[in-house]
Every structure is written in structure tokens, then in C-alpha cells.
Amino acid sequence: MERKTEILKELKELSPFIAEMKEKEDGFKVPEHYFDYLSGSVLEQVKLQRDPSFFISREKSFKWLDFFRRYQVSLGFTVVILIALIVVPFYRDHNEENLADISAEDAALYIANNLDDFETSLFIQEGLLEDIADSDFSNININELNDYLEESIDEIDEILLEQFL
């Protein structure tokens, strides 16, 4: 009570006008029984997060998560150089005039910056990735996965994320 009085006194000194509004209801409401059900809802989310199988899906849309999880930057540059060796000859065959001067370095840089434009099947075909269908998920550490998801949350597509939730 003492603090409430102190705060009101401070507010009256700053602005009697705003102080007058303080006693009125601010207008924010919640759905009926929201707080009654909230704990249950949170505990459900907790259970879902604890079950590793929740994160494992055979849907193709998971392939990008697994790709980035398993093949991070340390491997990336090697992959990029190898792909450059595939892509540059491909482009050269189709457009010699434009590609004649592209160095392998430039091609590698291009590929690195546009990785999303290349199909995963190309990587699999060249033996650079194993097919997700053959992957073994039994050793996924749920805490590592949670940490990864937290760090990468900005990069994960919203629609994909809604599927998880």
C-alpha cells in the first residue's frame, strides 16, 4: 500500500492529468478462463518438446534443416568448390560467351551466396549428401536440437515452424 501511495504521489507531481487516469480500468481484457487453462497448455508444449519423435518427420520439408544441421560452414566451402566444378562446365556448355571469363573462385562464391537455388538432389547425386530417407535419427540429442532451433529461429520459414508447433 505504501508503494502504491508513493507511486501515485510521484505521478500527481509529474502530471495530475495522468494520475487521474490511473484509477480507471485500462481496457485490456482476456478470454474467459484463459488463466485457468494456461498452465495445462504450457505443460502440453513442454511434453511435446520433450518427445524427440515430435521433431522427426519424413516430410521433404525437413531436408533443409537436416542439411544445415549436419553440414555446416566447416564443410561448406569444400562442397562449394566441388559444385563449382560441376556447375561451371554446365553453364559453359550453355552460354560460352558469358561464362568464358568466370573463374572457379567466382563460381564458388556465386554458389555459396545462392545455395538455396540448387536442388538437394544434385548434392545427393554427386554423393555430397546422404538421402534423408537413409538417415538415422536415433542419435539426435534433443537439447542440441532445441539449441539449434533457438539460434536459427529467424532463418526458419514461418510456415515450416507452424508445422512444428
Next chain:
Amino acid sequence: MKESADKEILVLLKKPGRDYEEGFRLLLRAYQEKLYWHIRRMVIDHEDANDVLQNVFLKVYRSIQQFEGKSKLYTWLYRIATNETLTFLKQKRKRSTVSIGKDEFDLVNTLKADSFFEGSEVMYKLQQAILQLPDKQRLVFNMRYHEEMSYREMSLILDTSVGALKASYHHAVRKIEEYIKKLV
């Protein structure tokens, strides 16, 4: 929240199994409303507040074992809620700018559209005025004005000096008053 109740919660949370679950349940019940309103007054929309609050509690569930008790449980929880809220607002603004090409994320519009806001015209103007403040200043204002926290508590949660908080709050009140007087 009384310290003795917090101590009981922390003791349970240090134990495994059912005791841990019970401790977490007690924590939820003790803090859910306070944290909800802390978040809601910042994000405005009820659904957004619900999402942020659930994320807060998930984070708490995952990291409570690492809570060393150097600060009060209350302070620690509010700190997580505050950080999650500010992150949410930042991300929402960023997504809005990227998808539309300009900063269309406007909490005043969110307030207008919110079916769970039933304030009078005066309250609506007050909220409009509060929403003109930068996020951190708005946070300071809400914590003092609505949540009636002491400057000391706010200082521990926001990691800002008492002096700076007082200055921020006083300035916020003046800005709000000026803004409302222009609307009237």
C-alpha cells in the same frame, strides 16, 4: 510473490520427476498472470501475448536448473519475459518491413483491431500516447505505472541504474501528457 513461496518452488525444482513437475506447476500458477500482463501491455494483442508467454515458460522450464539463485526468482522470470517481449517486437517489425517494404507494423492499429481491448475513449487515447514511446521507455513506464514496481526492482530486471529509470519514467509521463493534450 512471497519469498517463502519462491523458496518452496525452487526446492521442488531441484528434485527430479514428479516434484519437479509440481514445482513447475506452482511456478506457473504463481507468475502466469503477472508475466502475461507485463507482456500484453507491450505487444498489445492477446494472441501475441499468449505466444510470447508460452515461449517464456518453455525457456524457464529448460533453464530453471541453471538458475543459481543469485537474483530473486521474480527478477529472473521478469528478465526472461522482458527479453522475449523485446525480441518479439523487433522480429515483428523486421518481418513487416521485409514483407511489405515499409514499416507497417503499428501497434496502434493492433490496438484498434484487438477484440480484447474494451477501453473507453480516454483509455484508448492514453494507450495511443503510450504507444508513441520507444519500446524500452514504454517498458519503464508500464512497469512503474501499471505494475507499480519500485525503481530498485526495475533496475535489477532491466539492468539499468535507478537514476536513469527515474529520468526515463518522468520524461515518459511528460511526453504522454503532451500527446494526449494534442489529441483532445
